[in-house]
Amino acid sequence: MSEVESLLVPLEPVSPAHTVDEVSELLLHPDYQRFLCLPVVDQGKPLGVISRNEMQKIYMSMYGRDLYGKKSVTQFMNSAAVVVDMQHPMEQISRYVTSNIKFPITEDFILTRNGEYCGLGHVVDLLKVMENKLTRQSEEISRAYRELKASQSQLIQSEKMASLGQMVAGVAHEINTPLGYVKNNVSLAQDVFVQLKALVGSYDALLALLLGGDANEATVGRQLEMIEQQRNDFWSVYPQDEIDNLFGDTLFGVNQISEIVLNLKNFSRLDQAAVDEVNLNQTIESTLVIAKNVLKNRVELIKQYGNVPAVKCSPSQINQVFLNLLTNAAQAMDGMGKILIRTWADERYVYASVQDTGKGIAKENLQKIFDPFFTTKPVGEGTGLGLSIVFKIIESHKGFIRVASEVGKGTRFIVALPLAKDSRHANQSELDAAQV
Ligand SMILES: Nc1ncnc2c1ncn2[C@@H]1O[C@H](COP(=O)(O)OP(=O)(O)OP(=O)(O)O)[C@@H](O)[C@H]1O
Ligand SMILES: [Mg+2]
Numbered sequence: 514m515s516e517v518e519s520l521l522v523p524l525e526p527v528s529p530a531h532t533v534d535e536v537s538e539l540l541l542h543p544d545y546q547r548f549l550c551l552p553v554v555d556q557g558k559p560l561g562v563i564s565r566n567e568m569q570k571i572y573m574s575m576y577g578r579d580l581y582g583k584k585s586v587t588q589f590m591n592s593a594a595v596v597v598d599m600q601h602p603m604e605q606i607s608r609y610v611t612s613n614i615k616f617p618i619t620e621d622f623i624l625t626r627n628g629e630y631c632g633l634g635h636v637v638d639l640l641k642v643m644e645n646k647l648t649r650q651s652e653e654i655s656r657a658y659r660e661l662k663a664s665q666s667q668l669i670q671s672e673k674m675a676s677l678g679q680m681v682a683g684v685a686h687e688i689n690t691p692l693g694y695v696k697n698n699v700s701l702a703q704d705v706f707v708q709l710k711a712l713v714g715s716y717d718a719l720l721a722l723l724l725g726g727d728a729n730e731a732t733v734g735r736q737l738e739m740i741e742q743q744r745n746d747f748w749s750v751y752p753q754d755e756i757d758n759l760f761g762d763t764l765f766g767v768n769q770i771s772e773i774v775l776n777l778k779n780f781s782r783l784d785q786a787a788v789d790e791v792n793l794n795q796t797i798e799s800t801l802v803i804a805k806n807v808l809k810n811r812v813e814l815i816k817q818y819g820n821v822p823a824v825k826c827s828p829s830q831i832n833q834v835f836l837n838l839l840t841n842a843a844q845a846m847d848g849m850g851k852i853l854i855r856t857w858a859d860e861r862y863v864y865a866s867v868q869d870t871g872k873g874i875a876k877e878n879l880q881k882i883f884d885p886f887f888t889t890k891p892v893g894e895g896t897g898l899g900l901s902i903v904f905k906i907i908e909s910h911k912g913f914i915r916v917a918s919e920v921g922k923g924t925r926f927i928v929a930l931p932l933a934k935d936s937r938h939a940n941q942s943e944l945d946a947a948q949v
Contacts, residue, residue, distance in 0.1 A: 523632040526554035561590035566619040691766035819857040845871025868925040
């Protein structure tokens with residue numbers, strides 16, 4: 514049964530031939546008791562309704578019954594009854610009924626099909642149907658909202674994964690260079706060792722000759738000559754300083770690799786609690802190592818670090834802030850460009866600015882850049898989530914972010930984070946919320 518059909522009560526109507534007295538009797542009948550009125554129908558066409566209210570007025574008046582009881586009900590009916598065609602949609606019916614029925618409600622409404630009387634609709638039933646409908650709709654809206662939230666955090670997650678992928682590619686590249694020459698040097702050291710082993714072997718043979726007691730001078734002499742030859746060959750192929758360099762370079766490469774790994778560890782802070790007191794200059798330095806691949810060759814980096822006190826923050830989140838800002842700055846430049854990073858502090862905040870000489874942001878876009886999914890980059894290149902994540906992280910740290918930009922000249926973002934003593938509000942759960 515459709516919603517509209519559920520409103521229908523196929524009530525036997527009264528005809529114009531009915532008298533007021535007859536109708537008043539009918540109104541007492543159990544079938545009719547729950548209705549506020551009775552429909553008056555002539556040959557299938559609704560003429561109006563006669564309401565309990567109206568009847569009561571007649572009977573309450575002096576001699577009302579005697580005067581009007583025998584008269585036709587049509588004289589006292591409301592001929593402007595509310596009539597709705599059942600073929601209309603539920604919303605339309607509901608709107609029509611609620612705007613046409615009088616308050617306080619003393620009548621119900623007539624339902625027709627193609628102008629033919631079908632029955633009576635109860636206003637209370639209509640309200641119930643509409644209430645159920647609203648409940649269903651609000652449930653649907655909240656389900657849709659939950660789904661939207663879920664897919665949004667999924668998207669944010671995949672954006673994070675994408676930037677992680679980009680970062681990993683960069684780091685792999687950074688590690689690959691020192692790893693390459695460390696590998697070369699180790700195989701060179703292996704060659705050196707083979708030669709040294711041969712030389713030691715010759716010394717062993719000499720020792721065996723001497724200790725054997727039966728060696729003659731000529732044999733020992735030949736052995737000594739051979740050792741001399743091997744020694745000279747060795748030093749001519751591997752001069753002393755070259756061997757020193759070999760080990761020096763290898764150690765340097767290994768140190769470089771461990772520095773990258775250390776920075777990577779700092780970046781993700783996998784080994785530390787999520788909230789920590791950190792120096793923003795160091796955080797930026799860590800991020801720069803990771804962002805090297807994005808900035809390389811295209812960007813001249815200028816750093817003006819101030820003497821800044823510690824801030825209490827989630828270092829991995831703050832790293833993400835600077836990685837996003839630096840990536841945007843690098844992406845905003847067509848050819849070569851400059852990025853200026855500055856840090857400074859006042860008595861409440863530590864500030865860091867990332868300024869680029871890129872293409873700038875149009876005035877009408879400045880309001881939108883922090884909105885999730887706002888991007889001017891081609892499909893597949895930008896999800897438009899970078900700055901919205903930045904905003905969320907900074908907000909959860911009780912800090913703020915400002916932007917100034919001029920098309921064709923460049924853009925400057927300023928991030929402010931409260932000093933350690935001021936950031937006591939930034940508790941763990943809020944930071945977790947920003948993680949999404
Ligand atoms: N430094 C900047 N210079 C010029 N435009 C910028 C800069 N930073 C952000 N924008 C503008 O703001 C938009 C939104 O930046 P956001 O980082 O949120 O998304 P995105 O970079 O487009 O995509 P994603 O970061 O997800 O890869 C960018 O598309 C760009 O138009
Ligand atoms: Mg971005």
